[in-house]
Amino acid sequence: MKTRICDMFGIEFPIFAFSHCRDVVAAVSKAGGFGVLGAVAFPPEQLEIELKWIDEHVDGKPYGVDVVMPMSYVGFEEDKLKEMIPEGHRQFTAGLMKQYDIPELPEGDSGILALLGWSRENAAPQIDVALSHPIKLLVNALGVPPKAVIDKCHANDVLVAALIGKPEQALEQVKAGTDIIVAQGHEAGGHTGSITTMVLIPEVVDAVAPTPVLAASGIGNGRQMAAAMALGADGVWTGSIWLTVAESDTNDVLKEKLLKGTSSDTVRSRSMTGKPARLLKTPWTEAWDGPDSPGPLPMPLQYMLNAEAQSRVHRYAHVEGSGAAQLIGTPVGQIMGTMNSVRRTRDVIQDMVTEYIATTERMAGQLQEA
Secondary structure (H helix, E strand, O other): OOOHHHHHOOOOOOEEEEEEOHHHHHHHHHHOOOOEEOOOOOOOOOOOHHHHHHHHHHOOOEEEEEOOOOOOOOOOOOOHHHHHHHHHHHHHHHHHHHHHHOOOOOOOOOOOOOOOOOOOOOOOOOHHHHHOOOOOOEOOOOOOOHHHHHHHHHHHHEEEEEEEOOOOHHHHHHHOOOOOOHHHOOOOOOOOOOOOHHHHHHHHHHHHHHOOEEEEOOOHHHHHHHHHHHHHOOOOOOOHHHHHHHOOOOOOOHHHHHHHHOOOOEEEEEOOOOEEEEEEEEEHHHHHOOOOOOOOOOOHHHHHHHHHHHHHHHHHHOOOOOHHHHHHHOHHHHHHHHHOOOHHHHHHHHHHHHHHHHHHHHHHHHOOOO
């Protein structure tokens, strides 16, 4: 395929794949797409290990890194933030753990680190690690990247992209110097806004032209890819579909839930991080959004409150007698309804491209010659 995005990165297909799994990132890039590693869960030392592995297994193909640099709580120390969590919220989380018989973590296992990359300060070391590797793209998932970060990326011949949910946000990104806009609609997994993809993409394309736009949310096959390109996008940004591929390290219990789920089995909830995010609907999301909930805390307090609890849920999801299998969930989009079997990453890419070609040819056949 030939698009501006393909030319910019030297890739065969304008298919970008976000994943926290290094195996998926490498497999997508090797298959002709562009893998992007989600770095938020990795301390700098572990991120170095992950990126070194990708370098050794990606066959020289381009890839990128996604970080999180929200602006709303810059300057707060982690200990100070912990003191802001009300006791009632701690008791609510502890009550859920008791209700579903979730065991404690083994001694010495602290679970998920509380903040990791959920601030500009904590993301800075991740960015330094990322730029020490031959990445081609740095993506910010929340807010406008600091000018110093954009300048540092450009000095290293690395392009910068950012996710947005409104045309106004896209304009702010372009003004700041962001090179590529990822326009993410309401259907997407993870943090997402309220405007649907069909409405959002042409609005953003028109607002930021000639800046390239990637369409995100609800995209998992060639017909959806063709629709996104018809709306003016230069490529597509995918995420949820990689949770169930053969190379994914998704928990087996969770993977089975995703494979059986429908497009109606997701919910936009603040129960994960404090900001609205589309998640797999579980008793966990229902409890936090229910009438007995004290209400989710603002970011990053909600994530800090529940980080250890979520570590316990994921660790014990396979243990009989524990209710962790009921609580386990993940950010996932409404595309989940078509994620019905485990496929190899290469096959997912090839099937998307084949269906894209068939779709565009069918549409072209509907035009009459003059």
